[in-house]
Amino acid sequence: MRNAWSYASIFVLACLAGCSDDDSPVTPDAPQPLAYYDVAAGVASRVVSDTAGLSLFVGPDGGDFALFEVTLTGEDAGTTISLGPDDSAGFAEAVALLTNGVDDQVALWRTLSDGSAAITGSLESIEFSGGALEGQEPDFAGAEITGISLELVSVTIQSPGDDPNGDGLWTSADIEGRIIVMGRL
Numbered sequence: 001m002r003n004a005w006s007y008a009s010i011f012v013l014a015c016l017a018g019c020s021d022d023d024s025p026v027t028p029d030a031p032q033p034l035a036y037y038d039v040a041a042g043v044a045s046r047v048v049s050d051t052a053g054l055s056l057f058v059g060p061d062g063g064d065f066a067l068f069e070v071t072l073t074g075e076d077a078g079t080t081i082s083l084g085p086d087d088s089a090g091f092a093e094a095v096a097l098l099t100n101g102v103d104d105q106v107a108l109w110r111t112l113s114d115g116s117a118a119i120t121g122s123l124e125s126i127e128f129s130g131g132a133l134e135g136q137e138p139d140f141a142g143a144e145i146t147g148i149s150l151e152l153v154s155v156t157i158q159s160p161g162d163d164p165n166g167d168g169l170w171t172s173a174d175i176e177g178r179i180i181v182m183g184r185l
Contacts, residue, residue: 031146031182035128039150041108042174045116048159050074052173053111054150058094062105062121065090065097067148072175077155084147095145098124098181103138112171132185145183152177 043052055069067090068083085091097104106128107121121127124139133140153176161172 029184031184033131034133034140034143034145034181034183034185035131036181037106037108037127037129037179039108039175039177039179041110041118041120042172043110043112043116043118044161044170044172045112045114046165046169047112047114047116047171048169049113049171049173050157050159051113052155052157052175053109054175055109055111056148056179057107057109057121058097058104058124060097060102060104062107065094067091067094067098067179068150070150072152072155072157074155074157076152078152080149080151082147082149098145099140099143101139101141110173110175112173128181131181140181140183143183143185145181147182149180149182150177151180 037056039054051071051073053069053071056067057063057065058067059065066088068081068088070081083091085095088094103123103125105121106124107119109117109119111117128140133143155173155175157171157173159172160168160170163170
């Protein structure tokens with residue numbers, strides 16, 4: 001007949017056998033992905049540039065406060081840029097808008113060195129999806145946003161690019177990735 005120590009030993013060994021070095025305990029208060037914003041957009045202009053800017057704004061007009069503003073090169077492909085409350089002057093204001101219970105506008109800006117921009121946007125409830133807040137509308141109300149990450153899959157900057165004028169003054173930039181809003185429910 002086995003005693004309680006035998007059963008406890010079998011239980012511990014079974015737990016250890018099922019764990020690998022990659023397994024880590026789940027902490028209930030750890031930030032988790034609240035929602036995602038997929039980025040697949042570009043910008044082109046009559047300029048020669050080896051950088052492109054990417055910004056995400058939020059607010060009633062879609063351009064009130066920047067969640068982030070970054071300058072990218074082709075070497076940024078495959079990297080992740082993470083921002084938190086200490087990284088952006090407008091971060092707190094933008095987070096307040098994302099969590100205010102109002103379906104505010106978000107605007108994704110792509111820019112080149114000459115100031116030309118391509119801007120797309122819509123409502124929070126349309127642009128953000130998936131994650132722990134899947135289906136919650138109109139916004140992130142009730143959640144604590146702890147940070148925002150930009151995972152860059154590809155950054156392609158071509159000069160002269162398509163060169164529609166045939167004079168070598170043209171840059172085409174395409175950016176693909178995912179914005180992840182991290183936080184706690």
